[in-house]
Amino acid sequence: MSQVPADLRYTRSHEWVRQLPDGSVEVGITDHAQAALGDLVFVEVPEGGRTVGSGDAFAVVESVKAASDVYAPIAGEVISGNDALATRPELINEEPYGQGYIARLRPGSAAEIEGLLDAAQYTAHLASEA
Amino acid sequence: MRQTEPVIFELSRPGRSARSQQPAAAQVNIPESLKRRQPPRLPEVSELQAVRHYTRLSQLNFSIDTNFYPLGSCTMKYNPKVCNSLAMLPEFLARHPLAPESTGQGFLSCMYELQGMLEAVTGMKAVSLTPMAGAQGEFAGVAMIRAYHRARGDLQRDEIIVPEAAHGTNPATATMCGMKVREIPCGEDGDVDVAALEAALGPRTAGIMLTNPSTLGVFERRIRDIAAKVHAAGGLLYYDGANLNAILGKVRPGDMGFDVIHMNLHKTFSTPHGGGGPGSGAVGVSERLRPFLPVPVVGRDGGRYRWLDERDLPQTIGRLSGFMGNAGVLLRAYVYMRILGREGMREVAEYSTLNANYLLARLRAIGYEPAYPGRRASHEFIITLQRQAREQGVTAMDFAKRLLDHGYHAPTTYFPLLVPECLLIEPTETEAREELDGFIAAMASLLEEASREPEKLKGAPWTTPVRRLDDVRAARQLDLTWQASPAA
Amino acid sequence: MSYIPHTEEDVRLMLETIGADSIEALFDEIPPELKIKELSGIPPALGEMEVARMMHERAARDGRPLNFIGAGAYEHHIPAPVWAITTRGEIYSAYTPYQAEASQGTLQVIYEYQSMMAALTGMEVSNASLYDGASGLAEACLMAVRAHRRSSSSRILIPRTVNPTYRSCVEAIAGTQGLQFVDLPYVRESGRIDLTALDALAGDDVTALVLQQPNFFGQLEDVDALVNWAHERGALVIAVVNPTSLALLKPPGEWGSRGVDIACGEGQPLGVPLSSGGPYFGFLTTRSQHVRQMPGRIVGRTVDLEGRPGFTLTLQAREQHIRRGKATSNICTNQGLLMTAATIYMSLLGPTGLERVAAACMERTGQLVEALTRVPGVRPAFTGARFHEAVLQMDRPVGPVLEGLAARGIVGGLDLSRSHPELGHALLTCATETRTAEDIEHYAASLAEVLRSVQAA
Known part of the structure; x- marks a missing residue:
């Protein structure tokens, strides 16, 4: 079973959001998503300063046989991409909710985060897709 | 046989060379700022060393000449030797592409007749031979559709409809032509979902790209209906010639209602695949697209052949190559078509279809599951290994790799994407029954191994020069050029 | 005369297995009104002897001026071993090396080719070849637009000293994607790019400058000055080079103070016969940082399950069969056979x-x-x-x-x-x-x- 930490918010397209104390958020792909993709070999992270809309493709993750867009879970401004992924894409496989985050964003509105799935809802979503 | 061969740079020694290949030294003056300072690091080997090295490397390959190669959608049929030897007559090889037409009438006559034969066999009204591969032919086709709408001032048509089973090149090509792609689903029986098509059609429809027989290995039965609906909506129909082998001499895309077609001469007309090229992707068009053909095209004035260019076809989509395309490949296709002749064309479709249906019937009898059981196979068919994957944990890729141990090239795996755990199998017309029977026996032994010793499949291949390669490492630790001491 | 091996007995047995009365019955899903009654416009079949005679006559008509x-x-001059080996069936009649274990020969040749082209052009990485030099330049322009994210103009400078057919080809292939092409004049006396014309472009956003060396007229451009000018303005540089000349001339990787960003050109001079214009091959090399923007196939060295070195296609996620509408290019093939000839040619020379x-x-x-x-x-x-x-x-x-x-x-x-x-x-x-x-x-x-x-x- 894939991990779904209770303190994060989720999207149906398998991204997660962590709210940080300073009001910014970390964004990544879920354990389920990394397992489905397999060993990642390349990640294209967004550049700092870029404004993204909710649902925009803002990063790309590549395995040997597939490339997938990662969608911004909420609207906002990119503070920084996770540059460590440039040389170590496997961080996403190893720690999808930690060192393998994709970017930090400054959310456009806090309310949008509240509209995302919570852990229980995401777990139910995974069960419905299986 | 040796299983590996060093990289040629490892054989290199300073000062060694293939001496008889070097012209005499000449003195030249080059401005100091434009001179190369260090000689390029090319190998320094003797002629025998080079000959032995590349001959040995060739022996590490599977090929049509050495192995049955049932690679679906690729039409790996016999490449007749005579097509190669006649295309490589010294006069043809020596001819410069920009030499006056007066010195190329023999060559041009072959090209002119080839255009005519391709028109006849596809039912199209004009042909340009210049696209250098299937994907370039596709590009030319969609670019012509775009040019047609623009010439009529119909500028809003920017959508290309593509069935989800299509080759990946179809959507990639549409994007390259600045079009938006609309994918539509296929029905349970493998035919296009006509209701979904109707919903997708509209004033923005530029055209639809179809393969028929489709990539699912079945003939699109409602093709005339589809053509009528697309035309009524103001769109044009593009025929991807990937599967033309299945219908050669039996049915013509022009009669089905297509406006533009690309042909893969390296499939249907048996020019070599060459380990991944050269291809050749001639395009054929209906009357309304003739003005937009890519140049040059061979024309005839009186008894003389000449190139038609931008002056003759001012609305052309332009040039796709530095000269006229893959002339030497076209000569091979010309020789092949002349040998086949009228009767031989029909036999290509008939016997490739016979071989496919025979293989399908026998594989089904030994327990393989066809993806479209209610349908006739065209020249190829799909089996799905979903059950084996679920019950025994062996995948289509495992079956494919194990076939290599039996000396058969793997069928196409995981294409089309919408059939899970699939093998797409295309035997072609040039395989004898005994070869097919041998393949069936191998497939039977694989089924047995899947239930008794699945590790045999999961670890395959065992007998090839190398075993399964670490693709993840290849992509993460890129080693794309030889270094004196490569990173470990 | 087709290459059909079937005996009458084979056909009878096979139809029996299928459960069909005739071969024609296998086409029963095709609407009858679509079937061709008679195929006109195709001449009758010829035997090998007849077709050989005909082709020899046509070749003789063209002669060897x-x-x-x-x-x-x-x-x-093309050394005799080049085509003797290239036309071996194991190379000539093999498919694209998707099944790496059954294609180590082709894959290793590509790896060697990539190594030689990178060395010759003074660049870091090479793809496995493109269709030809002209279409390769079109791919290089599209690649430059992808690689240069800060430039929004998609404006490419193409001097009038670049082969005019290349220019036409670039417009036909890359023009559909919104690229703009701007002329640069040349000096009438020297047949080289007019450096004074560059001043007029100061301040314009330029994505890339194309430089052909030797240029279309055969003249040698002042490549150092031109590359530095482009780089100072934040533009990328695409070199179009003749591979033979690179044995003597400074390679594009060393032009100016930091070398060009993409080098490409026609590979035909490396062991490929003139043959009325093709098949040839295009080469394309670049800096490591741009490798993922490169179109076409790329081979990498890795290891197998037992740790033995081996070769495989890599970075495939950029390609059309995975990325479909988002691929870097629709290109599928390289020019495998011609690239093989070139690799053997370079080894012999x-x-x-x-x-x-x-x-x-x-x-x-x-x-x-x-x-x-x-x-x-x-x-x-x-x-x-x-x-x-x-x-x-x-x-x-x-x-x-x-x-x-x-x-x-x-x-x-x-x-x-x-x-x-x-x-x-x-x-x-x-x-x-x-x-x-x-x-x-x-x-x-x-x-x-x-x-x-x-x-x-």
């Missing part, structure tokens, strides 16, 4: 051999220019350093002169009146290492004869 055209395709070929070409072209300009009415169009081509000016239209030469078995060069009318009656001509002193004298004598008769007419 003495060739002095270059303009993007060059006649070089080595650094010394290729340098000797390049030097011999330069020397012969110098002798050609000297011999032809001794003929009254013919003079060089440009001053300054060149490689193995030259533009000559005549005192009368070039077309009829070339026809006169052709009638004497000489293909004298390319008439530039259509592509570069500002040069007047101009001829682009070339001599490679394959032309002897006697060939050159024969051309000069024939030209003098033709000019006398054309004048007389």
